Amino acid sequence: MRKQILLIFFVAASLFGSAQITGKVITVSSDAKKEPLPGANIYWQGTQTGTSSDESGEFSINKVESTSLLIVTYVGFKSDTVNVKKVKPPIEIVLLNGEQLKTFKVEYRKKSSEISLINPLNITTVGEQELRKAACCNLSESFETNASIDASFTDAVTGTRQIKMLGLSGKYTQVLSDNIPSIRGLSTIYGLTYIPGPWIGSIQISKGVGSVVNGFESITGQINVDVKGPFDSEKLHLNLFVNGGGRVEVNGLYQQKLGARWRSNLLVHAKTLKFQADRNSDGFMDNPLENDYAIYNNWRFIGTGGLRSEIGIGAVGQDHEAGQISESGTVPAYKVIIKNNRVEAFAKLGYVGAGSFSLGFQNFGSIQETNSNFGNTKYKGYQTSWYSNFILQTGVLNDDLLLKAGVSIMIDDYNESINYSQVSSLETQIERLEVVPGIFTEATINKGNWSAIAGLRIDYHNLFGSFITPRLHARYSLNENTSLKISSGRGQRTPNVITENIGLLATNRSWYNAVLAPGELLPEIAWNNGINLTNKFRLNYRDGEVSVDFYRTDFINQVIVDLDQSAQEVWIYNLNGKSFSNSFQVEGGYEIVKRTQLRLAYRWLEVKKQFEHGLDLAPLVASHRGFINLGHETKKTKEFKQWKTDLTVNIIGESRLPKTVSSPVEYQLESNSPAFITANFQATRVFGKRFEVYVGSENITNFKQSSPIVSADNPNSSFFDSSMVWGPIFGRMFYGGLRYVIE
Numbered sequence: 001m002r003k004q005i006l007l008i009f010f011v012a013a014s015l016f017g018s019a020q021i022t023g024k025v026i027t028v029s030s031d032a033k034k035e036p037l038p039g040a041n042i043y044w045q046g047t048q049t050g051t052s053s054d055e056s057g058e059f060s061i062n063k064v065e066s067t068s069l070l071i072v073t074y075v076g077f078k079s080d081t082v083n084v085k086k087v088k089p090p091i092e093i094v095l096l097n098g099e100q101l102k103t104f105k106v107e108y109r110k111k112s113s114e115i116s117l118i119n120p121l122n123i124t125t126v127g128e129q130e131l132r133k134a135a136c137c138n139l140s141e142s143f144e145t146n147a148s149i150d151a152s153f154t155d156a157v158t159g160t161r162q163i164k165m166l167g168l169s170g171k172y173t174q175v176l177s178d179n180i181p182s183i184r185g186l187s188t189i190y191g192l193t194y195i196p197g198p199w200i201g202s203i204q205i206s207k208g209v210g211s212v213v214n215g216f217e218s219i220t221g222q223i224n225v226d227v228k229g230p231f232d233s234e235k236l237h238l239n240l241f242v243n244g245g246g247r248v249e250v251n252g253l254y255q256q257k258l259g260a261r262w263r264s265n266l267l268v269h270a271k272t273l274k275f276q277a278d279r280n281s282d283g284f285m286d287n288p289l290e291n292d293y294a295i296y297n298n299w300r301f302i303g304t305g306g307l308r309s310e311i312g313i314g315a316v317g318q319d320h321e322a323g324q325i326s327e328s329g330t331v332p333a334y335k336v337i338i339k340n341n342r343v344e345a346f347a348k349l350g351y352v353g354a355g356s357f358s359l360g361f362q363n364f365g366s367i368q369e370t371n372s373n374f375g376n377t378k379y380k381g382y383q384t385s386w387y388s389n390f391i392l393q394t395g396v397l398n399d400d401l402l403l404k405a406g407v408s409i410m411i412d413d414y415n416e417s418i419n420y421s422q423v424s425s426l427e428t429q430i431e432r433l434e435v436v437p438g439i440f441t442e443a444t445i446n447k448g449n450w451s452a453i454a455g456l457r458i459d460y461h462n463l464f465g466s467f468i469t470p471r472l473h474a475r476y477s478l479n480e481n482t483s484l485k486i487s488s489g490r491g492q493r494t495p496n497v498i499t500e501n502i503g504l505l506a507t508n509r510s511w512y513n514a515v516l517a518p519g520e521l522l523p524e525i526a527w528n529n530g531i532n533l534t535n536k537f538r539l540n541y542r543d544g545e546v547s548v549d550f551y552r553t554d555f556i557n558q559v560i561v562d563l564d565q566s567a568q569e570v571w572i573y574n575l576n577g578k579s580f581s582n583s584f585q586v587e588g589g590y591e592i593v594k595r596t597q598l599r600l601a602y603r604w605l606e607v608k609k610q611f612e613h614g615l616d617l618a619p620l621v622a623s624h625r626g627f628i629n630l631g632h633e634t635k636k637t638k639e640f641k642q643w644k645t646d647l648t649v650n651i652i653g654e655s656r657l658p659k660t661v662s663s664p665v666e667y668q669l670e671s672n673s674p675a676f677i678t679a680n681f682q683a684t685r686v687f688g689k690r691f692e693v694y695v696g697s698e699n700i701t702n703f704k705q706s707s708p709i710v711s712a713d714n715p716n717s718s719f720f721d722s723s724m725v726w727g728p729i730f731g732r733m734f735y736g737g738l739r740y741v742i743e
Contacts, residue, residue, distance in 0.1 A: 023089060024059070025053045038053055044064050056232070069081055115534055121210075121453070147603065155507075156709050156722040162192075166528075172493070173220050176222060180362055180387065181215055196269040200225055209491055213404060215457075229298055241737040242737065245275070247272075263299075264300070269295070270292065283324050283713065284709060299311050306351050315342065358394075359392055403442070405442075418498060442454070474486050501570075526554060530551035533549070544590035550583065560579075560611065564619075573612075577610025599630075620726055624653030625652055639688055641686060652675060655673045677701055692739050694739075695735070698732070
């Protein structure tokens with residue numbers, strides 16, 4: 001009853017507003033292009049009341065009675081002071097990125113990856129220039145230059161990528177598209193390939209539990225993808241990509257201005273791969289044959305009186321074929337066919353009123369269909385989803401408190417079937433309808449050198465009952481350039497064991513226990529606690545930063561996927577004991593010479609689960625990782641010509657491999673994988689404002705996991721297994737491409 005009274009108090013308090021100033025902090029680049037400055041400090045002169053700009057450079061700050069002077073600062077830029085009585089909100093504040101002092105010129109180059117010192121959440125914003133440093137053809141390939149996220153393969157046949165954060169599978173990381181939960185359920189793995197890299201404006205990576213406004217599913221972190229919208233995209237953007245394996249991609253974006261208040265943009269994508277290759281001579285294609293497409297149309301309206309609206313619709317189609325290149329005698333070749341089709345649409349309606357009062361209404365619907373054959377195993381999945389979220393925001397309590405409150409509903413209708421023999425009478429149906437309405441409130445307190453975000457959700461799940469999700473993020477600034485952050489909170493999610501372990505279908509393992517009885521699998525519940533210390537400094541007139549963090553995730557319940565009981569079996573059951581993850585990371589960056597940036601990182605992981613054989617390290621998780629990134633840019637000429645080069649090196653430590661003692665000696669694996677090093681390199685030639693060409697190589701060390709497919713010579717045997725992937729399965733790969741952009 002006390003919790004209900006507290007929630008009612010917060011919701012009621014949110015009905016009372018106060019005056020607020022809104023605006024945007026930008027800079028102007030050398031080519032006269034306006035660029036937002038995320039993480040700029042904004043505060044009232046002589047007070048401790050302040051805020052920071054978001055990833056779009058936008059901010060809102062409550063008025064104070066003692067002064068009308070608003071100070072805006074950003075490391076490396078000249079500060080500005082604005083008298084709000086002389087301007088009309090929203091304010092556009094332009095910070096100069098260099099000033100002339102006699103014979104000296106002080107310049108600041110905006111970093112392509114930034115850590116916010118002001119936001120209580122531990123957020124790293126990855127900009128478009130950072131994404132262009134590697135062959136990031138889709139979201140699953142966008143983290144090559146990021147030390148916090150690991151990208152690996154689900155298996156050695158399909159070439160499907162998956163991510164990990166804090167040592168745990170990507171299913172525990174909530175993925176948002178423009179702050180709407182989008183990649184989830186049956187699209188948890190494949191959905192990372194649905195968003196092409198050239199469509200992405202920026203990515204915000206948040207470690208630890210996320211905001212309750214976005215739901216209850218975040219456990220290890222949030223990844224929010226800002227897809228380029230009609231008001232913040234280029235007029236025209238064309239990208240062509242080709243690699244040595246025969247992969248060809250074309251991406252396009254076109255923006256159209258429709259009057260003073262309407263704009264629309266169209267995003268298109270096509271990918272194909274037609275050449276079969278087997279460079280490791282195991283009889284299987286190195287890369288799947290592919291035919292993919294994606295199309296997206298977005299419309300945005302900015303009206304008078306604070307009214308905002310946006311609608312969009314998109315479709316994705318994927319047709320992949322992998323497996324053996326040819327048949328062996330009279331035995332049919334082992335083939336994998338994966339077909340994904342998806343349609344989605346969203347609608348947003350917002351109102352920004354006087355002061356800090358605002359309303360937002362988000363709606364998102366999707367239909368996901370998967371139809372796959374893995375040898376003799378056939379899997380079909382169909383998911384229909386709907387999400388609505390109503391958010392009310394206002395300031396209270398002498399402008400020191402910002403409140404959000406709202407209601408949401410999430411509906412997922414699943415219909416899956418699996419058949420291990422392709423005999424229709426043996427097909428097993430798995431159906432599940434989830435309806436989860438919820439209410440939430442979130443309070444943001446900002447007192448200058450410290451701030452906090454406290455949130456609480458109450459949701460009701462039609463299958464698992466009601467549950468409460470509390471979350472807290474807090475930040476204390478030790479000085480202007482050093483912040484200490486802590487976070488704590490609970491997350492919950494419903495497992496989808498087949499699609500989340502889709503790589504295990506590319507084996508001949510038998511699945512046991514609860515996999516075909518979803519009612520026996522409890523929801524996965526965990527607490528995540530973390531601490532981060534970040535310092536930004538200047539040494540020899542050049543900027544640098546150091547960030548150290550530690551996060552621990554403790555599972556109350558977890559679905560255990562056990563590959564150790566037998567090399568021919570998959571056992572799935574609810575956790576009975578401990579399961580936890582410890583993650584420690586230190587990362588630093590510094591401009592070692594002019595226009596040459598060096599980033600170094602080291603991460604230690606301890607991920608343990610209670611298996612049937614006891615508490616043990618999670619398999620295929622490297623305990624140690626080193627990271628080196630070196631980027632250089634030449635000075636731009638008057639014609640805006642420039643060279644850019646980027647080198648990324650990863651040092652991956654040993655990982656535990658699943659036990660294979662039940663297999664014949666020739667199919668048994670070592671207990672641990674070896675340590676190895678990989679490196680990627682890219683060079684870009686900018687020919688002017690509109691045109692650039694890039695070439696590069698992935699895995700230039702040419703390190704490959706030897707024999708990634710167990711029993712590749714006989715995929716019909718019970719020992720066939722392509723899921724034991726701990727390292728690169730492709731060798732050195734060269735690629736190239738070009739971009740043409742009209743702002």
